[in-house]
Every structure is written in C-alpha cells, then in structure tokens.
Amino acid sequence: MSFINYSTREIILKIVYYGPGLSGKTTNIKFIYAATNPEARGKLISLETKADRTLFFDFLPLSLPAIRGFKTRLHLYTVPGQLFYSASRKLIMKGADGVIFVADSQEPRFEANLISMDDLKENLAAYNYDIEKIPFVIQYNKRDLPNVSPVSELRAALNPWGVPDFEAASGAPDGPGVFNTLKAVVKMIIQDLRNA
Amino acid sequence: MLRSARVVDWRGEQSAASGQGSPLASDCTSMNPRNVVFEEEQRLLEEACTRLARESLAKAIFLIDQNGQIVVAVGEIASIDTTSLASLVAGTTAATSSLAKLLGEEEFPVHFHEGKRDNLHISLVATEYILTVVFDQRSSLGLVRLRVKKATERLTEIFGELARRQSADQGANVFSEITDEDIDNLFSDNF
Ligand SMILES: Nc1nc2c(ncn2[C@@H]2O[C@H](COP(=O)(O)OP(=O)(O)OP(=O)(O)O)[C@@H](O)[C@H]2O)c(=O)[nH]1
Numbered sequence: 001m002s003f004i005n006y007s008t009r010e011i012i013l014k015i016v017y018y019g020p021g022l023s024g025k026t027t028n029i030k031f032i033y034a035a036t037n038p039e040a041r042g043k044l045i046s047l048e049t050k051a052d053r054t055l056f057f058d059f060l061p062l063s064l065p066a067i068r069g070f071k072t073r074l075h076l077y078t079v080p081g082q083l084f085y086s087a088s089r090k091l092i093m094k095g096a097d098g099v100i101f102v103a104d105s106q107e108p109r110f111e112a113n114l115i116s117m118d119d120l121k122e123n124l125a126a127y128n129y130d131i132e133k134i135p136f137v138i139q140y141n142k143r144d145l146p147n148v149s150p151v152s153e154l155r156a157a158l159n160p161w162g163v164p165d166f167e168a169a170s171g172a173p174d175g176p177g178v179f180n181t182l183k184a185v186v187k188m189i190i191q192d193l194r195n196a
Numbered sequence: 197m198l199r200s201a202r203v204v205d206w207r208g209e210q211s212a213a214s215g216q217g218s219p220l221a222s223d224c225t226s227m228n229p230r231n232v233v234f235e236e237e238q239r240l241l242e243e244a245c246t247r248l249a250r251e252s253l254a255k256a257i258f259l260i261d262q263n264g265q266i267v268v269a270v271g272e273i274a275s276i277d278t279t280s281l282a283s284l285v286a287g288t289t290a291a292t293s294s295l296a297k298l299l300g301e302e303e304f305p306v307h308f309h310e311g312k313r314d315n316l317h318i319s320l321v322a323t324e325y326i327l328t329v330v331f332d333q334r335s336s337l338g339l340v341r342l343r344v345k346k347a348t349e350r351l352t353e354i355f356g357e358l359a360r361r362q363s364a365d366q367g368a369n370v371f372s373e374i375t376d377e378d379i380d381n382l383f384s385d386n387f
C-alpha cells in the first residue's frame with residue numbers, strides 16, 4: 001500500500017524481497033546500501049540471528065528524486081527465508097506495493113525455490129493479492145557459482161506468468177543484476193499508480 | 197473505490213489472520229490501495245500530538261501507520277532516527293498483535309517497554325495507526341496512560357474525518373501525468 005502524504009509531499013513505496021533461506025535477499029539489500037550515495041539512504045536495520053540469518057526482517061529506506069513534486073521514498077524489506085519463520089513472513093508482506101522473489105540458482109536448491117514460491121502465493125492470497133496483478137519480479141541469484149541450473153529451467157518452474165526476471169550475483173563485488181531487479185519492480189509500481 | 201479498497205485490504209487481512217476467511221476477498225485483487233494523508237488532517241493530528249506531548253510531559257510522540265510510515269513526529273526528535281524507529285515499532289506491533297491472536301485475544305492494544313532512562317508506551321489508534329510515546333522520569337506511566345486515553349479519542353475523530361475524505365476523494369490522481377521518462381529519471385542520480 002503506497003503511502004501518500006500531501007502535507008509533506010512524499011510518497012512511500014514498500015518493496016519486499018522474498019525467497020528461500022540463504023538465497024541472497026539480505027545480500028541484495030546490503031549491496032544496495034553499499035552502492036548508494038549516503039545522502040540517499042537511511043540506516044540499514046537487520047534483525048538477525050547470531051548466525052547472520054534473518055530473524056524478523058531487514059529494512060533499508062532509500063530516497064529517490066522527486067517525481068511531479070513528490071519525494072519518492074522506497075522502503076525495502078527482506079523476509080526471513082527459513083521455513084519455520086512463516087508467521088513473520090506473513091506480517092512483513094502486509095501492505096507491500098511490490099515483491100521481488102530472489103531464487104537461489106544452485107541445483108541443490110531447486111526444490112527450495114518451489115516451496116518458497118508456493119509459500120509466497122499462499123501469503124499473497126491471505127491478503128487477497130493476486131500474483132498476476134501485483135508488481136512482481138523474479139531474480140535468479142548466485143549466477144557466479146558453478147553448480148547452477150540453466151535459467152530456462154528455473155524460468156519454466158518459477159515464472160509461468162512471464163513476469164520480468166533477471167540473472168544476478170548479489171554476492172559479487174559489482175552485484176550484477178541487483179539494481180536492474182529493483183528498478184524493474186519500482187517501474188511496475190509507479191506505472192500501476194499512474195493507471196490507477 | 198481505491199481508498200475504500202484500502203480498508204477492505206486491512207479487514208481482509210484481519211479476518212484472514214483470525215481464520216474466518218474474508219467475505220471481501222474479491223474486492224481487492226490489486227496491490228496498490230493507497231493510504232493518503234491530506235494537509236488539513238495532518239495539521240489536526242500534529243496539534244493533537246503536540247498537546248499530548250505537553251500534557252503527558254513526554255519527550256516525543258510518534259504517530260505511525262501499520263506499515264511503519266510516520267504520520268506525525270513531535271517533541272525532542274532531533275537525536276532519534278525516526279524512520280528506523282517507525283519501522284521497528286510497526287514490526288513489534290505487528291508481532292504483538294499476532295501473539296494476541298495466537299492466544300485467542302482479539303488484540304493487545306497497549307504495550308509498554310521500560311528502560312533505565314527512557315520508556316516507550318505504544319498503543320493502537322483507530323485500529324490502523326500506532327501512537328508511540330517516549331517519556332522519561334519527568335513523567336510517569338500513570339500520567340501517560342491517562343493522557344493517551346484522552347488523546348486517542350481526539351485522534352480517532354480526526355482519523356474518522358480523514359477516512360471520509362479519502363473515500364470522497366475519488367478523482368485526483370497526482371500520478372496520472374507521469375511519463376516513462378520521469379520513471380527512468382528516478383534512478384539516474386543516486387545509483
Ligand atoms: N556465490 C554467491 N554467494 C551469494 C550470493 N548472494 C548471496 N550469497 C551468499 O549466500 C549466503 C546467504 O545470503 P543471505 O543474503 O544472508 O541470504 P538470505 O536470503 O537473506 O537468507 P535468510 O535470511 O536465511 O532468508 C551468504 O553467505 C552470502 O554471501 C551470490 O550471488 N553469489
């Protein structure tokens with residue numbers, strides 16, 4: 001749910017990174033934090049376990065330039081991917097304006113991606129969101145590793161809708177694909193607002 | 197439709213959370229219902245919060261929506277990272293509310309955190325907003341509780357006005373003029 005304040009003239013968009021445990025959701029937003037001009041970013045909050053696994057969420061606020069006189073702010077959240085944190089994932093999804101599904105391209109994680117995608121569909125349904133209508137993009141992450149499934153196989157299994165999808169390596173020093181993924185979902189959200 | 201879709205969205209969520217299924221399910225298939233705040237109500241909300249800060253001897257008051265967006269911040273806020281505070285308060289409130297439902301309670305409408313120096317009193321207003329009072333030894337829990345109760349009535353009234361205006365305001369879409377170029381330009385500077 002976008003938040004529009006006519007008094008402060010700002011609009012806030014909430015974007016959630018979803019996906020199985022260890023797929024690189026936190027790594028995506030850490031990369032964005034590191035690569036963003038300090039004036040354009042707020043503090044990165046990570047609520048994580050001692051073993052660096054997301055426990056509740058990561059949160060990163062970003063400022064984009066004004067659009068039609070409205071300051072645009074992005075609130076990026078990641079969910080905890082581990083299966084048993086289902087209740088937390090559901091809370092974080094609430095009010096999302098757009099979703100990025102971060103898949104782990106490694107062969108042994110193929111099944112984990114499918115389970116997480118089913119879980120996402122369930123959580124969207126709980127909020128009465130239609131996965132075919134919401135701003136939604138998919139990222140095939142960890143493309144730098146040797147044991148990855150071909151993109152065509154991942155796409156066939158995870159993207160029957162043909163939503164925009166991107167290859168990425170969020171853990172690589174130059175984070176290829178990370179910003180393209182984010183830009184794509186922001187574009188979809190704003191196009192949706194325009195056509196509302 | 198859009199603005200009322202927002203209410204549908206939340207109700208849908210609440211009934212889903214309490215396991216009753218949503219009778220309104222078909223009304224909300226898109227993800228972009230909007231929460232809109234207008235200048236008039238913003239001013240009234242600020243007034244009410246400033247008054248609460250004064251009467252409860254609080255350090256700072258924050259009015260936050262359920263998604264962690266700040267509507268009002270008044271008092272000694274210069275040293276506080278308000279954006280972080282708002283997202284964490286919304287997170288803890290969402291978790292607390294889920295705990296209530298898990299135990300068969302409808303809601304825990306108030307929660308309180310006591311520190312060595314500062315305390316945090318968090319309460320729900322008009323079901324969709326979160327009132328957060330930061331106070332220290334200049335005030336007390338009793339006083340804060342009392343004043344919050346009174347302020348909540350006033351805030352609820354204002355949010356009622358806001359909801360009416362939101363459903364009346366069907367037409368204007370500030371974003372209808374946006375071009376694809378505008379959207380591309382969003383990313384040219386910072387990244
Ligand atoms: N090789 C490689 N490793 C990556 C990449 N992205 C993330 N990783 C590594 O994968 C591990 C897990 O990354 P996280 O970002 O913590 O994963 P997550 O999805 O947030 O996991 P949860 O918080 O448990 O849901 C870390 O060791 C990262 O360094 C990538 O593109 N390539």
Ligand SMILES: [Mg+2]
Pocket residue numbers: 025026027053054078079080081
């Ligand atoms: Mg994580």
